[in-house]
Amino acid sequence: MHSVILQMAALILCGVAWRILKPGQLDADTTRKVLTSVVYYLLLPALVLKILWSAPLGMTSFMISLLAAAGVLSAIALSSLACRSCRQSKAVTGAVILAASFPNATYMGLPVLENILGETGANIAIQYDLFACTPLLLTVGILLSRHFGRDDRGGHVLTALIKVPPLWAAMAAVIFNMAEIPISAWLDQWLGMLASGVIPLMLFSLGLSLRWHTWHPGQLPALLPVLVLQLFLTPLLVWGLSLWLGLEQDVLTGVVLEAAMPSMVLGIVLCDQYKLDTGLYAAAVTLTTALSLFTLPLWFDLIA
Numbered sequence: 001m002h003s004v005i006l007q008m009a010a011l012i013l014c015g016v017a018w019r020i021l022k023p024g025q026l027d028a029d030t031t032r033k034v035l036t037s038v039v040y041y042l043l044l045p046a047l048v049l050k051i052l053w054s055a056p057l058g059m060t061s062f063m064i065s066l067l068a069a070a071g072v073l074s075a076i077a078l079s080s081l082a083c084r085s086c087r088q089s090k091a092v093t094g095a096v097i098l099a100a101s102f103p104n105a106t107y108m109g110l111p112v113l114e115n116i117l118g119e120t121g122a123n124i125a126i127q128y129d130l131f132a133c134t135p136l137l138l139t140v141g142i143l144l145s146r147h148f149g150r151d152d153r154g155g156h157v158l159t160a161l162i163k164v165p166p167l168w169a170a171m172a173a174v175i176f177n178m179a180e181i182p183i184s185a186w187l188d189q190w191l192g193m194l195a196s197g198v199i200p201l202m203l204f205s206l207g208l209s210l211r212w213h214t215w216h217p218g219q220l221p222a223l224l225p226v227l228v229l230q231l232f233l234t235p236l237l238v239w240g241l242s243l244w245l246g247l248e249q250d251v252l253t254g255v256v257l258e259a260a261m262p263s264m265v266l267g268i269v270l271c272d273q274y275k276l277d278t279g280l281y282a283a284a285v286t287l288t289t290a291l292s293l294f295t296l297p298l299w300f301d302l303i304a
Helices: 002-021 028-054 059-086 090-101 109-117 119-148 157-162 165-178 185-195 198-209 217-245 249-259 267-273 278-303
Strands: none
Touching: 002 028, 002 109, 002 198, 002 278, 028 119, 028 165, 028 185, 028 198, 059 090, 059 119, 059 217, 059 249, 090 119, 090 217, 090 267, 090 278, 109 119, 109 198, 109 249, 119 157, 119 165, 119 249, 119 267, 198 278, 217 249, 217 278, 249 278, 267 278
16 A cells, blocks of 8 residues: 555656646646546546446445445535534635545545555446546535535536536446446457556646645634545544445445545636635645545555
C-alpha cells in the first residue's frame, strides 16, 4: 500500500509541477481540461465497458451501491448539521456539504483499488462511483447546489445524468453482462489499450487541479467538517455497515477505502456553475488529497 501511494503521489506531483512550470506555455487549467475530456469521453467509458462486461454482478454489486449511497447521504446530513450550528453563509455551506459528502471515487479511488486488488478493485471502484456516487452527485448534489447557490440556467437535474458517457458505458456493459453476450478477444484487447491510459492521466490531471493558492488558515473552521467526515467518519460508518452485512474481505477493503477518498474534483464544476464558494471547495480538494496520502495507508492497515 505504501509503495502504491508513493507512486501515485509522484504522478500527482508531476501535475503540480506542470501547474507551476507551464511547459510549452500550456497553463494547467487548459491542459487539465483537454486531458480530462479525453479520459471522460473516451478512455473511461472504455475501461467501464471492459470491466463491467465480464464482472460478476449480483447481490455484492447491490451492497456496494447501498454502502456508497449510505456514506454519501450520511455525510450530507452530518455536514448540513455542522454548517447550521456554525452559521456559515449559504455559499460556504453548499461548498462544504459537497466537499464533505462526495469522494473522489474514480480519479483517485480507481488507481488505489486497482493497484491493491487488481481487476476486482477496479470493479469495486467503478460500481461504487457509477452505481451510487455519480448519480447522487448529479441529482441530490445539483439540488443542494441550487438551494445554497444561484441557478441561472435552470433545466431538469436528470438532464445532467444523460450527458455522462461512463454511465452509458456502464448501462451497456450491464446489459451485455446479464444477456451473457461474450466479448470478442479483439474488442477486449482494444478496450484494454484505451483503458490503460486512464489511471496515469487521471492522477496527472488531479495534480493539475490542485490549487494551493486558494488555501489560507482562515478557512480551517469551514474545512474541519470536510476533513473529519471525508477522511474519518464516513469510512468508519461504511466499515461498520460492511461488517454488519458480512462482506468478503476484498470487497470490504475496497468500499472502506473508497469511502476514505478525498473530496471529488468534479464538485468544483458545480461550485462554479451555481456560484458556491469555489475557492473553499478547491482548498478542500487540495487539503483532503494531500492528507489522504497519509490516511489511506492507515485505513488499509486497520481493515487488513
